[in-house]
Every structure is written in C-alpha cells, then in structure tokens.
Amino acid sequence: MERIVIVTGANSGIGLALCERLLTQDSALRLCLACRNMQRAEAARSALLTSHPSAHVDLLHLDVGSVRSVLSAAQEVQARYSKVDYLYLNAGIMPNPQVDLKTLFKGLFSRNVVHMFATAEGLLTQQDRVNSDGLQEVFATNLFGHFLLIRELEPMLCQADLTSSVIWTSSSNACRSAFSLEDIQHKDGKEPYSSSKYASDLISLALNRHMNSQGLYSSVVCPGMVMTNLTYGILPHFFWTLIMPIMWLIRLFTNTFTITPYNGAEALHWLFLQKPQCLDPRSKYHSLTSGFGKNYTQPQKMDIDDSLSEELYSALIELEKEVKRKL
Ligand SMILES: NC(=O)C1=CN([C@@H]2O[C@H](COP(=O)(O)OP(=O)(O)OC[C@H]3O[C@@H](n4cnc5c(N)ncnc54)[C@H](OP(=O)(O)O)[C@@H]3O)[C@@H](O)[C@H]2O)C=CC1
Numbered sequence: 001m002e003r004i005v006i007v008t009g010a011n012s013g014i015g016l017a018l019c020e021r022l023l024t025q026d027s028a029l030r031l032c033l034a035c036r037n038m039q040r041a042e043a044a045r046s047a048l049l050t051s052h053p054s055a056h057v058d059l060l061h062l063d064v065g066s067v068r069s070v071l072s073a074a075q076e077v078q079a080r081y082s083k084v085d086y087l088y089l090n091a092g093i094m095p096n097p098q099v100d101l102k103t104l105f106k107g108l109f110s111r112n113v114v115h116m117f118a119t120a121e122g123l124l125t126q127q128d129r130v131n132s133d134g135l136q137e138v139f140a141t142n143l144f145g146h147f148l149l150i151r152e153l154e155p156m157l158c159q160a161d162l163t164s165s166v167i168w169t170s171s172s173n174a175c176r177s178a179f180s181l182e183d184i185q186h187k188d189g190k191e192p193y194s195s196s197k198y199a200s201d202l203i204s205l206a207l208n209r210h211m212n213s214q215g216l217y218s219s220v221v222c223p224g225m226v227m228t229n230l231t232y233g234i235l236p237h238f239f240w241t242l243i244m245p246i247m248w249l250i251r252l253f254t255n256t257f258t259i260t261p262y263n264g265a266e267a268l269h270w271l272f273l274q275k276p277q278c279l280d281p282r283s284k285y286h287s288l289t290s291g292f293g294k295n296y297t298q299p300q301k302m303d304i305d306d307s308l309s310e311e312l313y314s315a316l317i318e319l320e321k322e323v324k325r326k327l
C-alpha cells in the first residue's frame, strides 16, 4: 500500500533535505509538502521532481501559526487521503535572535565550551510577538499549530491495524528552565524558542501515553547545528562567512555540528526506517556527524517528567477549546 508522508516546513532547510532523502529511500511514497508560502513550495516540488521525475509530490497550503489555516489544511488532508503514515512536524521559527556575546566569550574559555556549542544554552534570546489568533507566535508555530494538526488528523493517524509516526523536529536547545507551566506560551520570558522546543518534548511523551493504544507513536529529533535560513538569521551574513572555517573546526570536537541540511535530516530519515513500537518515548533522537563526516543517529534520554507532560497536555486541550470557541 502507498505510504503517505506529510512534512511541515518542507520548502527549505532540514524539511526539504528530508524530502529529498525520503524519495531516494522510497520513490513509491506519496509526499505532501505542507507549506505557508506556495511559491516556495512549488519551487521545492520542482527541485524534488528534477531528481525524482516519477515521484508523487503534492502541495498543501498550511500556515501552522494560524488556527484557521491548520483547521482547513486538516480538512483538505481528509478529503485527499485515506490515512497518514508519517507526519513530520518540522516547521519552526526563531524570530529576532540575539546572541549574548558576554556569555559566548566566557563560555569559549570554560570547560563547558562543547556543551555551549551543542545546545546554545543561555546564549540566545528572541523577541516574540502576539499573532492574529492572540497567541505568542513562537508557541503557536513551533508547538500549538502542530498539536492542533495532530488532533484534527487523529482519524487519519489512528487507523485499525495500522501504526503511524508523528515526528517533531525539536532541538538540544530545549531547556527545562526556559519552560513554565504557568506561562506555557512564554509571554514573560526571553527564550520562547527553547521553551517551545521543551514543550514539544513534553507533548510527545504525553501523546505516546494517550495514543499508543490507537496506533499513533510520537518521537522527537534534534538535527544538530545546521546552516539553514533559521541559523543564517542569527548573525549577519558576512559574519557567518568569516567564522565558517571555525564552524568546520568545531566539528572536529563535537559531533553535534551536522552543518548541512542533508546531515541534519539524518535522524528524521532514520526514524522513517524504524518500527515506531520499538522506539523509546523518553529519548530524543539526535542527528550526529563525526569529524570524518560519518552520519549516525543516537538516542539520548530527555529531562522530562510524566506529571509535567500530562499537565501541559491538559492545558493544550483547554486552549484548543478556547481558540475554537473564538473562531
Ligand atoms: N538549523 C538548526 O540548527 C536547527 C533547526 N531546528 C529546527 O528544525 C526545523 C527546521 O528549521 P530549519 O530547516 O533549520 O530552518 P528553515 O528556516 O530553513 O526552515 C523552516 C521551515 O519552516 C517553515 N515555516 C516557518 N513558519 C511556518 C508557518 N507558520 N507555517 C508553515 N511553515 C512555516 C519555513 O517556511 P518559509 O520558507 O515560508 O519561512 C521553512 O520551510 C525547525 O523546527 C527548527 O527549529 C532544530 C535544531 C537545530
């Protein structure tokens, strides 16, 4: 039977590299690029069809940061397909990032330097804003829109005698101290990205608890540090060009500098090949690249607990009711 794969944020970076790798793996699958910008989505589709001329590549308009768009995209999916086998929740934003230079320079001369380059913990802040649904934009895009999409696609993901995989592109920047149950949207802090990624780790755990019995399995991935539109937005372009040799040098000391989108998509691709029942719901699957350029996937236990994940799950169900009431 034809496998149906939906990838959000598929028009660039890690999402596009994943699509390329999936079609190389299985040219018979039906790939659906779920994107907010249809011009960029069309360009991505053309690029994929150039390397895989007989592939089945569909486009779906989805602004994951808009409640209305998520609801109508989910309806469109139900009209087009009879099931969904893989749902890659990859779209993500990090608006107005700022690097804390003092922490960076201090970190460079500390024993924590490898950890700092792997996670950017305490190094990055962002400036968030409220979107047209009245939600914080980073939370809405990186977490809530994707959660709503899963909820709307539940009948397609939970088919009798079949399993489905939901795969979140999280990050090693996900940090417990950035997340608070009292402020799940991170209105009051300066690390909405870190908070939203930690929340996705928690929600993945809760989804497994609630949905495994219906055949839905959720996993989280960290692609490593990858040069994409998102990372290029952190520093001015000329600065990236200047420090690029340093980036390749750092790769000799930490396997988390995957750098290319192809390498970054390693764990996302690896999960496509696994039986979802055999995966560990408490592990994050990391894309890693050795100093010699060898790609591999490694699970690492996450710093998450059941009660916090359950409370966040309930809070998101409540928020879902609230936003639907307001429509
Ligand atoms: N690069 C890195 O080092 C790391 C990245 N990640 C995560 O990987 C994921 C992919 O990012 P990456 O490839 O790096 O960056 P890109 O900016 O290249 O890709 C992000 C994708 O998400 C899409 N997107 C953003 N907002 C929305 C929205 N509201 N609705 C639909 N699509 C949207 C973008 O579309 P558009 O072109 O329209 O903007 C784009 O296709 C993100 O979740 C990111 O947090 C995690 C760890 C490290």
Ligand SMILES: CC(C)=CCC[C@@H](C)[C@H]1CC[C@H]2C3=C(CC[C@]12C)[C@@]1(C)CCC(=O)[C@@H](C)[C@@H]1CC3
Pocket (backbone or CB within 6 Å): 099, 104, 116, 117, 118, 119, 120, 123, 124, 170, 171, 172, 173, 224, 225, 226, 231, 234, 235, 243, 246, 247
């Ligand atoms: C190389 C030098 C001297 C400076 C670059 C410093 C930072 C710009 C860079 C160091 C660690 C990087 C990093 C990310 C962005 C760029 C850095 C902060 C991420 C936060 C990008 C997105 C993610 O989700 C993380 C996994 C990355 C972690 C490392």
